[in-house]
Amino acid sequence: MKQRVSSLLREKFGRDVILEKPKDRSFGHFATPIAFSLAKELRKSPIIIAEELASSFGDNEVFSCVEPVKGYLNFRLSENFLNEYALWALENQKDFAKQEKKEKILLEFVSANPTGPLHIGHARGAVYGDTLYRLAKHLGFDITAEYYVNDAGNQIDLLGLSIALYARENILGENVEYPESYYRGEYLEGLANGAIENFGKEIFNDESRYKELALWAKDGVMEIITKDLGNLNIFFDTFVNESSLYKDWDRVMAKMVKTDKNAIYSKDDKIWIASEAKGDDNDRVVVREDGRPTYLAGDIVYHNQKFERGYDYYINIWGADHHGYIPRVNAAVEYLGYDSNKLETLLSQMVSLLKDGEPYKMSKRAGNVILMSDIVDEIGADALRFIFASKKSDTALEFDLAEFKKQDSSNPIFYIQYAHARIQTILSKSELTHEEIMSASLINLDEDADILMFDALLLPEIVEDAFSSRQVQKLPDYLKALAASLHKFYYDCRIIGTDNEAKLLKLLLVVALSLRVGLSLMGITAKNYMSKEVDKES
RNA sequence: GCGCUCGUAGCUCAGCUGGAUAGAGCACUGGUUUGCGGUACCAGAGGUCACAGGUUCGACUCCUGUCGGGCGCACCA
Numbered sequence: 036m037k038q039r040v041s042s043l044l045r046e047k048f049g050r051d052v053i054l055e056k057p058k059d060r061s062f063g064h065f066a067t068p069i070a071f072s073l074a075k076e077l078r079k080s081p082i083i084i085a086e087e088l089a090s091s092f093g094d095n096e097v098f099s100c101v102e103p104v105k106g107y108l109n110f111r112l113s114e115n116f117l118n119e120y121a122l123w124a125l126e127n128q129k130d131f132a133k134q135e136k137k138e139k140i141l142l143e144f145v146s147a148n149p150t151g152p153l154h155i156g157h158a159r160g161a162v163y164g165d166t167l168y169r170l171a172k173h174l175g176f177d178i179t180a181e182y183y184v185n186d187a188g189n190q191i192d193l194l195g196l197s198i199a200l201y202a203r204e205n206i207l208g209e210n211v212e213y214p215e216s217y218y219r220g221e222y223l224e225g226l227a228n229g230a231i232e233n234f235g236k237e238i239f240n241d242e243s244r245y246k247e248l249a250l251w252a253k254d255g256v257m258e259i260i261t262k263d264l265g266n267l268n269i270f271f272d273t274f275v276n277e278s279s280l281y282k283d284w285d286r287v288m289a290k291m292v293k294t295d296k297n298a299i300y301s302k303d304d305k306i307w308i309a310s311e312a313k314g315d316d317n318d319r320v321v322v323r324e325d326g327r328p329t330y331l332a333g334d335i336v337y338h339n340q341k342f343e344r345g346y347d348y349y350i351n352i353w354g355a356d357h358h359g360y361i362p363r364v365n366a367a368v369e370y371l372g373y374d375s376n377k378l379e380t381l382l383s384q385m386v387s388l389l390k391d392g393e394p395y396k397m398s399k400r401a402g403n404v405i406l407m408s409d410i411v412d413e414i415g416a417d418a419l420r421f422i423f424a425s426k427k428s429d430t431a432l433e434f435d436l437a438e439f440k441k442q443d444s445s446n447p448i449f450y451i452q453y454a455h456a457r458i459q460t461i462l463s464k465s466e467l468t469h470e471e472i473m474s475a476s477l478i479n480l481d482e483d484a485d486i487l488m489f490d491a492l493l494l495p496e497i498v499e500d501a502f503s504s505r506q507v508q509k510l511p512d513y514l515k516a517l518a519a520s521l522h523k524f525y526y527d528c529r530i531i532g533t534d535n536e537a538k539l540l541k542l543l544l545v546v547a548l549s550l551r552v553g554l555s556l557m558g559i560t561a562k563n564y565m566s567k568e569v570d571k572e573s
Numbered sequence: 574g575c576g577c578u579c580g581u582a583g584c585u586c587a588g589c590u591g592g593a594u595a596g597a598g599c600a601c602u603g604g605u606u607u608g609c610g611g612u613a614c615c616a617g618a619g620g621u622c623a624c625a626g627g628u629u630c631g632a633c634u635c636c637u638g639u640c641g642g643g644c645g646c647a648c649c650a
Contacts, residue, residue, distance in 0.1 A: 053589095053590080053592090055589075055592080056589090057593080058592095058593050058594075059593080059594090062593085066592095066593085068592050068593085071592070071630075071631080074630075075630085081630085104593080105593065106592090106593085107592085107593065148650065185650060187650095188649075188650060189649060189650075190649080190650060277650095305648065316575080316576070316646070317646090319647090319648085320647085320648045321648090322648090323648050324648080325648095327648090329647090329648055329649090329650095330647095330648095330649070330650050331648095333650095334650095355577095355578080355643090355644065355645090356644060356645065357645085357650090358576095358577060358578080358644075358645065359576075359577075359644085359645045359646060360645090361577095362576095382578090384578090384579095384643090384644085385643075385644080425586085425587095426585085426586065426587095427586085427587085429578080429579095430578085430579065430586090431578095431579075431642095431643065431644090432585085432586090433584095433585070434585070435584095435585085435599095438585085438598095438599070441612095442612060443612050443613090444598090444612075444613070444614095445598075445599060445600090446612095447598070449612075450598095450612090450613095453610085453612060453613085456610085456612095457609090457610070457613090460609075460610065461609055461610095464609055465609090500589075504589075506589085508586090508587080509587095509589085512587065512597080515597080515598080516597085519597090522613060522614070523613090523614065523615090525609080525610095525613075525614090526605095526606085526611095526613060526614045526615085527614080529608065529609070530609060531608090531609045532608090532609085564610095565610080565612065
């Protein structure tokens with residue numbers, strides 16, 4: 036809709052035109068301040084320019100009215116245009132708000148270490164990534180969701196040690212001394228028991244076998260992680276294991292040197308990457324004195340592999356505490372001979388939960404973690420997805436669980452679901468057939484209905500905007516507003532038994548379509564009825 | 574100390590590449606149809622957009638500085 040208007044104006048004015056939503060609904064559907072920018076070149080008052088522009092439109096299929104107001108140019112779409120668009124949407128529901136973008140995108144997200152279940156911080160990145168993924172798919176992009184499994188390095192060793200310590204204390208009944216850092220949590224119990232079946236109890240007292248134990252256990256942890264993600268409706272297309280990458284290190288290093296002979300150098304018996312020359316704060320060690328590659332080396336190989344697989348665009352979603360890591364990876368990408376502008380790293384900020392007014396901070400290593408699965412159990416996957424998708428991902432977020440357990444309008448996910456369910460109820464109450472409803476024409480609507488229809492048809496613009504700006508919260512914001520329009524309309528306007536019944540039901544079908552598609556893009560299934568159960572928790 | 578980031582209503586947050594009177598939800602106060610789910614709707618109150626400069630027709634938005642919060646500054650991932 037907006038695209039149509041936008042291209043029409045581009046044609047007419049010979050330039051891109053800023054289209055915005057008028058401050059006041061009564062001004063029309065779209066507005067542009069173009070007269071202000073023309074004022075300087077034309078040396079005329081914007082008010083006069085706007086008047087001239089407006090009168091130059093004449094009869095038009097798309098607009099019913101083009102009006103100059105204080106230098107702004109306000110457009111009102113014609114009823115015919117809206118009616119036809121709505122009909123098309125209802126008849127092609129699967130294609131509603133879709134586009135045919137073609138680019139291949141690789142989206143890497145979550146990538147949490149396979150050393151324990153996901154915590155609430157991971158959930159935010161997961162929801163953000165998956166929402167972007169769904170938006171991109173809908174827009175036609177050929178996008179791949181990938182999980183990078185850090186199954187090498189110290190944290191894997193620590194996993195083996197942690198299981199053994201857990202088993203020795205809790206299963207073998209030994210007194211054990213815990214080191215400074217180790218993993219803890221219920222999940223260790225299952226892993227320890229599994230290990231007994233697989234290896235026998237002896238393994239817990241044989242430090243030389245802890246590595247073996249860990250490599251076995253990380254698969255079990257990945258099962259827990261993917262299951263938790265599945266409960267959130269999040270699925271990955273591909274998994275890449277860090278441990279599989281290092282064998283490629285020599286080749287990748289040579290590749291960087293080929294691009295720039297100074298990319299890699301030796302100093303103090305270590306191998307360094309000259310990342311400072313590419314905008315990093317310092318050069319970084321990639322291979323230690325003892326020959327073990329650093330984490331960065333793995334990431335360099337990984338990014339090389341990504342680029343060799345050949346996508347048009349690469350997106351990473353990282354925890355915001357890793358933001359300092361971005362320059363060195365970009366530097367490596369440049370040394371590999373690729374354009375680091377094709378790699379975009381988005382950040383997912385900290386989450387703090389409130390419960391009983393007490394904020395608690397989470398730290399994966401330090402025990403007191405809030406498990407994602409616990410929160411899903413408490414407020415449900417839909418509410419969790421909604422709250423995380425609702426806030427800009429790169430700013431810290433604090434929220435209170437209580438708000439999302441309520442079954443009334445103070446809970447936004449409930450409010451939107453209720454709007455959808457209301458429409459279904461009303462449809463089931465009507466005696467009109469689907470054909471009768473569909474054949475009604477959406478013209479001569481009163482103002483409220485007109486606004487509601489316009490709002491409902493705005494979804495395509497929102498989807499495009501939410502993805503291209505990577506600001507997924509625009510989608511839930513829109514759905515909240517649309518649900519509010521619906522509730523207001525429902526309250527104000529009687530539908531069943533009126534002369535306009537068919538017409539208004541058709542309008543509601545459009546609203547329901549937008550709500551349903553919008554929710555599905557957030558990984559949430561629209562409900563057709565609301566259960567009358569009151570909050571059982573309290 | 575350096576870098577990144579944030580500072581908008583009592584609280585949680587929007588505010589699109591600068592544009593019309595700075596918005597929403599929660600909380601608060603007061604109302605609502607002898608009708609489709611009142612699990613809803615309406616209204617009221619609530620703001621020095623952290624502060625100070627600058628850029629311009631126009632700044633919450635861009636620039637500089639100050640203050641305050643968060644994060645990062647590994648041969649850990």
